[in-house]
Amino acid sequence: MEPAGPLQREQQARQDFRRGAPDRADGLSASFAASYAGIIAFMAVATEGSFSRAGERLGIGRSAVSRNVQKLEAQLSTRLFLRTTRSTRMTSEGERFFENCHQGVAQIVAAMNDMLALRQGPPRGLLxxxxATGFGRKVVAPxxxxxxxxxxxxxLDLLLDDRPPDFTADKIDVAFRNGRIEDSSIIARQLIPMQMAVCAxxxxxxxxxxxxxxxxLARHECIHTRVGGARVLEWEFKxxxxxxxxxPTARLTFNDPDLVLAAVLDGMGLAQMAGYQVCDLIARGALVTALGRHAPDDRGHYLCYLSRQHLPSRIxxxxxxxxxxxxxxxxxCLADFGMDYANAGPAG
Incomplete structure (x- = not known):
C-alpha cells in the first residue's frame, strides 16, 4: 500500500475530528458545568470565609459547597483552600484564582442585575x-x-409603516395595528373599536x-387608500x-390616509375612513356620512407585543x-352622529 499523501492525511484528520467531536463536546459540556458550579462555590467561600456561610448564601447545604469546591480543585490539580476545624483560608494559588475570577463573576452579576432592573426597576432603555401611518401620526405621535x-x-423610536410589523426582524417592542388580528403568536390588547365611515x-x-x-357607490366619485406599496384597501360593509x-371605481388613489382625507374635505369625492380620522370633523359639520347602517363592527385598534412573560418595565x-x-x-364617536344623510340630496 502506498503511503498517504498530504491531501489524504488531511481528509483522514477531518474524519477523525468529526468522529471524536461528540465525545469532546460532551466532555466540554460536563467540564463547564462542573467548573461553573465549582467557581460559584469557590467565590462564595472566599467571600464569606466559611463553607457554612457560603452554603447559606447560595441556598444549598455545606456538603454541596464542599463537593463542588473539591471537584474544582481536582480539575485544576490545585489546592485552593487550607481548611481546619477552626478556620478556612485561601492558599496563595486560591488567592490568585480568586483575583482572576473576580472580574468575570462581577460582570455576570452585573449583567443579571441589569436584566432584573429592566423587569423590576425604573423603566428605562430603548423602546x-x-x-400604521395614519393612526401613528394622528393618535400615537401626539x-x-x-x-x-x-x-x-x-x-423612543417610532416607525410608521402600513405593513404588518415583523417583531423579530424589525426589532419591534410594541406595535399599533388596525383591523382584525389573526396572528395567534402575538398578544393583542384592543384599545378601542375601529369604526369605519363613508364620508363626504x-x-x-x-x-x-x-x-x-x-x-x-358606482355612480359616485370615490377615493381609495393604497397600503403596503401595492394593495388598495377594499371598502367593508356589513x-x-x-x-x-x-x-368601487376610484377617481383618486393615495398611499397616505391624510391625503385621502384632504381630498374628501376638498369635495373631490367619497372615501371610507376610520373613525379616529373623522370624528372631530363630523362633530364640526365639516364632513357628513353615509351608509352607516352597513358599517362593519368587527374591527379594532390594537396594541400588540410578543409575550406577557418577563415583560420589561418600559413596555x-x-x-x-x-x-x-x-x-x-x-x-x-360615530354612534353620536346621524350616520345616514338621506336629506342631503338624491343619490346619483
Missing part, C-alpha cells in the same frame, strides 16, 4: 414602536411628548347627494350580518399609558 415627560429614561364634504353632498345603498367587501408602562390615554380620547 421601538411600530404604527401622546409621545407626555409619555417622555413621565418616563425620561426611556428612548357637505359641498360634495349638495352637488351629488349621498349613496343610500351599496350599489349607489349586510344582513355578513361581511361584504366592495372596491409595561408604555402599554398601560397608551391604553388609558387613547381610551380617554373621543375616537369612538
Amino acid at each position: 421601538r414602536i411600530s404604527a 401622546l409621545l411628548t407626555r409619555f417622555s415627560a413621565a418616563y425620561p429614561e426611556i428612548s 364634504s357637505p359641498a360634495y353632498a349638495a352637488r351629488h347627494g349621498l349613496p343610500l345603498a351599496l350599489d349607489d 349586510v344582513d350580518g355578513h361581511l361584504r367587501k366592495v372596491l 409595561r408602562v408604555f402599554v398601560d399609558f397608551m391604553t388609558d390615554a387613547i381610551r380617554a380620547q373621543n375616537l369612538h
Whole structure:
C-alpha cells in the first residue's frame, strides 16, 4: 500500500475530528458545568470565609459547597483552600484564582442585575414602536411628548409603516395595528373599536347627494387608500350580518390616509375612513356620512407585543399609558352622529 499523501492525511484528520467531536463536546459540556458550579462555590467561600456561610448564601447545604469546591480543585490539580476545624483560608494559588475570577463573576452579576432592573426597576432603555401611518401620526405621535415627560429614561423610536410589523426582524417592542388580528403568536390588547365611515364634504353632498345603498357607490366619485406599496384597501360593509367587501371605481388613489382625507374635505369625492380620522370633523359639520347602517363592527385598534412573560418595565408602562390615554380620547364617536344623510340630496 502506498503511503498517504498530504491531501489524504488531511481528509483522514477531518474524519477523525468529526468522529471524536461528540465525545469532546460532551466532555466540554460536563467540564463547564462542573467548573461553573465549582467557581460559584469557590467565590462564595472566599467571600464569606466559611463553607457554612457560603452554603447559606447560595441556598444549598455545606456538603454541596464542599463537593463542588473539591471537584474544582481536582480539575485544576490545585489546592485552593487550607481548611481546619477552626478556620478556612485561601492558599496563595486560591488567592490568585480568586483575583482572576473576580472580574468575570462581577460582570455576570452585573449583567443579571441589569436584566432584573429592566423587569423590576425604573423603566428605562430603548423602546421601538411600530404604527400604521395614519393612526401613528394622528393618535400615537401626539401622546409621545407626555409619555417622555413621565418616563425620561426611556428612548423612543417610532416607525410608521402600513405593513404588518415583523417583531423579530424589525426589532419591534410594541406595535399599533388596525383591523382584525389573526396572528395567534402575538398578544393583542384592543384599545378601542375601529369604526369605519363613508364620508363626504357637505359641498360634495349638495352637488351629488349621498349613496343610500351599496350599489349607489358606482355612480359616485370615490377615493381609495393604497397600503403596503401595492394593495388598495377594499371598502367593508356589513349586510344582513355578513361581511361584504366592495372596491368601487376610484377617481383618486393615495398611499397616505391624510391625503385621502384632504381630498374628501376638498369635495373631490367619497372615501371610507376610520373613525379616529373623522370624528372631530363630523362633530364640526365639516364632513357628513353615509351608509352607516352597513358599517362593519368587527374591527379594532390594537396594541400588540410578543409575550406577557418577563415583560420589561418600559413596555409595561408604555402599554398601560397608551391604553388609558387613547381610551380617554373621543375616537369612538360615530354612534353620536346621524350616520345616514338621506336629506342631503338624491343619490346619483
